[in-house]
Amino acid sequence: MRISYNWLKQYIDINLNSKELEEKLTFSGIEVESIEKIGEELKHIIIGKIVEKTSHPQADKLSICRVDDGTDIKQVICGAPNCAKNQKIAFAPVGSKLGEFKIKKVKLRGEESYGMICSEQELGISDNHDGIMILPDDAPLGKGLASYLNLEDTSFELEITPNRPDLLGIIGVARDLSALLKLPLNLPKISLKSGKKKIEEALALENEASELCSRYVARMIEGVTICESPAWLKKRLLAVGLRPINNVVDITNFVMMEYGHPLHAFDYQNLDGKKIIVRRAKNEEKIPALDEETYTLEQPDLIIADASKPIAIAGIIGGVNSHITSQTTDIVLEAANFNYANIRRISRKLKISTDSSYRFERNLSDETAEIISKRAAQLILEIAGGTLLQGTLDSFPNPQKTNIVTLRPSRVEKLLTIKEDDKTLISYLEGLELRLQKQEKDKLYFEIPFFRKDLTREIDLIEEIIRLHGYNNVETFHKSQNIMNxxxxxxxxxxxxxxxxxxxxxxxxxxxxxxxxxxxxxxxxxxxxxxxxxxxxxxxxxxxxxxxxxxxxxxxxxxxxxxxxxxxxxxxxxxxxxxxxxxxxxxxxxxxxxxxxxxxxxxxxxxxxxxxxxxxxxxxxxxxxxxxxxxxxxxxxxxxxxxxxxxxxxxxxxxxxxxxxxxxxxxxxxxxxxxxxxxxxxxxxxxxxxxQEKRYPTYKSIAKFPPVLRDLSFVISKEFMLKDIKNIIFKTNPKIIKNVVLFDEFISNKIKEGYRSLTFSLVFSSETKTLTDEFINNLLKTIIANLEKSCNIEMR
Amino acid sequence: MKEELNKILESAKSEINKTGSIHELQQLKSRFIGKKSGLMSFMKQISSLPKEERPAFGQLVNETKQKITNIILNCEAEIKESDYKKTLKSEFIDLTMPGRKHEKGSLHPITLVWREIEDIFLSMGFDVAEGPDVEDEFHNFDALNTPPDHPARNLSDTFYIENDVLLRAQTSTVQVRVMEKHKPPIKIISPGRCYRNENDASHSPAFHQVEALVVDEGVTFADLRDILNIFLKKMFSENISSRFRPHFFPFTEPSAEIDIICVNCLGKGCNICKGSGWLEMGGAGMVDPNVFDMLEIDSEKYTGYAFGLGIDRIAMLKFKIPDMRMLFANDVRFLKQF
CATH class of the missing domain: 3.30.930.10 (Bira Bifunctional Protein; Domain 2)
Incomplete structure (x- = not known):
């Protein structure tokens, strides 16, 4: 999962550089897989001003602009219909880069252009390519665009272990950090105002598969305006790798990233029978999904349907027959929880993996559904307008009782040798929003928050304590000694x-x-x-x-x-x-x-x-x-x-x-x-x-080219020792001569007194090429010449 | 043309069938169907033929080539088969003649037992510690709580180099050295050579002993008996257990001598255990607080046990060696048995 530093800061007032944050996260059990600087690619883009605009003499659609970049006035050819004199714009000067595209000085229909005035799409800020991006008049001339737009951010790719679904949202990560750094967690404040109309008047909910859908919360908002999201929202989504689509869809994605719990919005006008039905699919039932594929479903698959058709594969993907479009005015907001094993099965069977299925597969909590429903409704009212209908339709057949887990401080010491007073242990766990219910001698009763289903036993709490205490802060005692040589x-x-x-x-x-x-x-x-x-x-x-x-x-x-x-x-x-x-x-x-x-x-x-x-x-x-x-x-x-x-x-x-x-x-x-x-x-x-210290062999690469073997036989005075002879041979070409093996010594009266005949097998090979006969013959000649010079040998 | 091809085919047939060696066959192959063969030069004429005759001509030449190839392949198979049969006849093997021996030496029976002891204790988390054979009186006697007038200190019992330098009489000296250097927890064995001034059928002036020392918080007499029994079972067999007889050693309190069930008769009584069913194996006990105090180890906080066993004696029992002197005679007829 990807999070962004600026977004994280919304919930916890940290002041760490990315290296420090990486370390904090890693040693509290959240592994950071990679870190990426955002805004880096826009570092050469500056804020400019169009000081003059004239039409291009050779082309109707082009205009010649004179752009002030804060230090100089440059001529730039622009094709956008919306460019006008005195506009502040995003300017890419010669030498800057947009993605892989390098800005060079060019001639357009005979007129020179020293740079480019950019659209939002070209800047990677949105999909808008209708014209150039126009900045407010007070944008500071010549300054970097990325810092002006606050696009500079750092994103962290996190590996979330399967036992911690609560970390699938940025708030979850912030909560762990708040416990670790002892900083307050600032949760979004949610308050909702609704209109007079009640939701029951507009919509009905039927949960026919409560064994697979443990909660379903529906809210309705009428009269929304679907349009592009505000810059801050787009920025947040882009920073975590999500593509902005429209304000309502962006808000559902935003809230999913906040709380780690997916939600979905339907276009109310497209719901037949004004009904939401959670049910198993019929065999051969088909749904055209948002990924432009049509999926054929089977009886055990769970779907969300209206009175006549499937409108979503529950928890995995929505249908195109009910999604939010620019024409949408009334929406139904779904916040639900589905059986994780079933989500995993369907997702695998249909080969669809979405941000939503990834999260539902990990066993989310029923209680979060209500919170995110409110949070999303609040943001939609703020950003897209409209009126909230009164109340919710809420199917929550089996609310779970809160779990109490007992912790014995003596057990903590026994297992971890961490000897902390009760107060410290309590503060560790309260940082994670566990509530102390009761305190007895060596017994602390903790109420487990709904988002931590993974904490069911004492040992789970002990693990949380050592995570916050720091694994490497546990004092070690020698249990064995290195007495032996x-x-x-x-x-x-x-x-x-x-x-x-x-x-x-x-x-x-x-x-x-x-x-x-x-x-x-x-x-x-x-x-x-x-x-x-x-x-x-x-x-x-x-x-x-x-x-x-x-x-x-x-x-x-x-x-x-x-x-x-x-x-x-x-x-x-x-x-x-x-x-x-x-x-x-x-x-x-x-x-x-x-x-x-x-x-x-x-x-x-x-x-x-x-x-x-x-x-x-x-x-x-x-x-x-x-x-x-x-x-x-x-x-x-x-x-x-x-x-x-x-x-x-x-x-x-x-x-x-x-x-x-x-x-x-x-x-x-x-x-x-x-x-x-x-x-x-x-x-x-x-x-x-x-x-000598103990040595270990180090690997040497194995020759790719076949070795060449040659024999060499000569008579030599006994005053020369084998070691010296071998040295002379090796020195001739140490890279190529791999081995010199003596395979015969011959002494007889046929050889003159004080001399002996030696025969060697030489092994040649090269790391880079196959050795030619010619090369080897020349090398042999050199070896013989060297031996003749140093030892006065006679060839046999 | 057909005739010419037939001629080639016939002459190939007769020549190939005459040959009896693979080498010759290779030569014939290149002569009849190789690049410079008559057949291939025949093929070159194809370019001089009118277009429409070329396919038939080519086919004819290829057929001939295929036929010759088949003859060669058949011939090759025949030659290989007959070569193989010749091999079977010529390579006579007398299965009962001895194979080429790679002579193997032998570890001394003491080393074999020594290693086994080390491995058993290493597997239980002990370290193997060593110390000098030439020792001072402090490590051999004083630090082990031996009274100044103890008979072991006599020249008749211990070899001396100088007044207070001697050849160690037991490897307990290593315990002292380890406790001087390392604070608990300590878990060691110290196998080594010891010396006592005696020489007869059952006593050697140089002999080998292994001592174990465990010091930590909460080490008890029960641990001593447990580890010792595990060791004995691994060393001898599952049937072997031990009993302790109260005894006196200056450096342990309480002290005991260790008996084990006779490994020969398993307790029934035999000549090795002299009818008792038990064998004396060594000494053991809980480390005397005086020893700890002398080495500045908190004897209230820590407890420990120690035991010592004779390596040579274990080797004699394990390999049923009747006389200790055999161990040091180094007769290869003896050594090669192990």
Whole structure:
């Protein structure tokens, strides 16, 4: 539903900008879908004065006007019959815009025109296009038209939830705001004067379907003058997106927008038998409706009829056989209420949705019918004249008793933790026009106003209280605390799971260690791992310290298992290591250590067994690091003395060593009586976490064009590492080269000493085009040239 | 002209029927009906014909083309069918030969139980808290209301690093650390490694324990029993319940030892429960007001409970492991069973 700021202000004296109003509405439960400035499109239209008018020498119907725009006199050609000297008019100068139409300097039959004198239709103010719009003589010359006519306004498109039919009118929205902002609600004052003639003398009402029409109020006014509505009324309707039609129809629409309850006016002279009958339709009964369609009705449909024909589909649309025309003098004003489910059914079946059906579908109140009937009658008498007949015809078979709902303030506190005194709670609800009937200890009895059928239970009142209190003003208390380090918790599990699915078995060893182990591993005296926590009363010398590496434990497990004939082993331990130097307690860190020895895979009859090598341990390390989102790592030769020289790597991340892996030096293996080749890795998980926050992948668009694959094979000196070679290739065209995959290394006596042959598969693709052969060939040439220049390669 | 077309058709027929491979068939297809085929060059003559003869001529050429196409399609189907039959013969499978194995490792039985414990409590809104293994006397003893002359403080019971630095004897230390940092409500478990100076068939100098601590307004003894029973039922089975025996712990009051119905015999009596039908599982109680006072938590406003259970013991019961030492021997023949 659309409302306008100026209209809203008629009922509540708010002083908010549109942003503030939007926020107030949204946080009281009325969502603002969009905001539109009205009058914006007329901002270049100014008030001008015709200072001279002469006839066009070449065209009878055109005249040449000289228009004063407040700063200058301009020549304007005008075709309107009503333009005359000394008139104040709406002037669109060159450069201004009317809708999509831009005003330019033009030549009309040889005479130049610098702008346009506008009609009301051209300005979008009304449908009047009989001539130019003539303004009062006191209109200020050169000023903006929109502000002079008070056309500047802001409209708000609101989403009204289905439980709140009372918000389908601007007064309803104003009422909510008045409760929220604690401002008085100014309802229209209604007083009616009627003539001597009684309505019963002119009209009869028969409600034959009271189960579908719970109320029908008819009033009659004789002798009205149907004409265009006054400017203020048209302005109001335009601001909320309704098209002005004539004064009486406009008033019914105006009142509908005020109270959210539709009404309808019939031309009395067209009512056969001077009767209004509310009844179900006969099968195949037809009605020509105001939307220029003829609808065929069925027995359960509800219609308004006169003695011989249907004159409206009840609550949905009127008929052309009885609508208000310029000839109308006597009118019947209908204000009624219809069963909402039935309205919804008919509206859906006939595929008609009107402002009226939209509202009746939402279960309106019977009581409002009487109020809007009076309000509309008052406005019609004021604007269209005529005489009101005495009394009403009112069918109201089952008036509902007012509902009383009990509220326990203790319950409010229990549910919302809002602890307010009774007075505050009462004032919240009285703002919404609930009336306090009775007050007992922890019991407040409220009478629910007729327009709030949605409030039937205590919990409904509690919802209103928090809406007015503000959802976000409710104080919060911690009910749970973020005590847990979830990231490290789940990452540890993930690492364990990856290792298990890669064939590793988990071992768990005591935390005690033998100080001699550090010597066996050739750990230097200055190394951090020498800063150990010593136990004063150990179980024995071989349990005298807290371990600072997990390696000795896993070696002992390996010895035991090999002794038992288990020669293919993949073991890991994820546990704490301890360091203690000057601090009172120890520094405790989680380490992950793994060991691989023997054949890589279980025996499989189709394939030869493969012994574990360096790249197997590197593969598992890479997988573990990737799972922790570590991709930009470097591998450098490790200085650990327990690796076979040249076969151990340190893992470097952001300049920090976060672990190492490689082949255990056979000499050290022997001190542990390990004859097999042993590969090990050790990662400091806590160091990794301290260096990097959790990262999430961000989506990258998927290539639309097919990739092109090319192989590249060359002989290169061993002094160049793969990483550097790949870099050179990528750098040649990083946008196009998507991947460089090594798929073969070849070393033999056919290749000269100190050299190796490498084969790469290159993947090219572009986001914008299909790559041509020519393009790829040129790119390959450049890559080769770059490699030749930097690494002196020889193509194979 | 008709004859010429017939000739083409006949030669196509004989050549196509001779071939036995899809590749050859493709070549024949382009030779007979491709853009540069004799048939298509024949078609080009159409422009030299008088207008009225053209439709008949065109129709004739197309008919021939259609016939050749059909021969090719039939031939293709035959070749594919015979290839398929060859495949069936050649691809011999012995269904009983083993498949290619992806070797799977195993989590340690302690880890399996540890995780299950964490998951049960996480699902009930607990946080998992951690603390150091190397502790000071304050967190391990003083803050837990342990009297200065308590025997647990002896060197014969607890491992010491220095006079007041030791290896924690229970993970209750983590409760103290959490209550130092966080005000109630608190709802945590703290699984972890503990150390006691003992080593025999049923005691390991390093072992694993899980402690639970709940502190809030209105926490009662009934909550303790309820949460503990829910945990036991989820961990073991619906048939398992617990009973409390009054006991003494310095940091809880009232304190109790927890027995559960023997998971092996469900209370009938067996060698695991030594005929009693019950198993001792750990200790529990309501947090002693002294502990709260020491940590500046209002002991009038808040109440709390705590309990501690042995993770290793649960693992032994769950997997029917007879000897505690097996848990730390790390024999893969043992480890791979889980």
């Amino acid at each position: 979830k990231r490290s918790f789940y990452a540890r599990r993930k690492l364990q799971d990856i290792l298990v699915s890669s064939g590793f078995s988990e071992v768990i060893n005591w935390s005690f260690a033998d100080p001699k182990d550090l010597d066996s591993l050739n750990i230097p005296e200055s190394d951090e791992r020498r800063n150990v926590a010593k136990i004063k009363n150990p179980l024995g010398n071989d349990f005298a310290i807290m371990r600072s590496t997990l390696l000795p434990g896993i070696f002992k497990n390996t010895i035991l298992n090999i002794y038992h004939g288990q020669k293919e082993l993949k073991l890991f331990e994820l546990n704490k290591v301890f360091f203690r130097k000057d601090e009172k307690l120890a520094t405790e860190k989680y380490n992950l250590t793994g060991l691989l020895t023997g054949n890589l895979n279980p025996i499989f009859w189709k394939e030869k067994p493969k012994e574990i090598d360096f790249y197997d341990v590197k593969g598992i390390v890479e997988e573990l690091l990737t799972s922790l989102d570590l991709v930009d790592v470097d591998y450098v030769t490790s200085k650990e003395n327990y690796f076979q020289p040249g076969s151990g790597a340190n893992i470097i991340f952001r300049k920090n060593c976060i672990g190492n892996f490689g082949k255990l030096d056979p000499k050290i293996a022997q001190t542990y009586s390990l004859e097999q080749t042993i590969f090990i890795f050790e990662l400091s998980i806590d160091d990794i976490f301290s260096l």
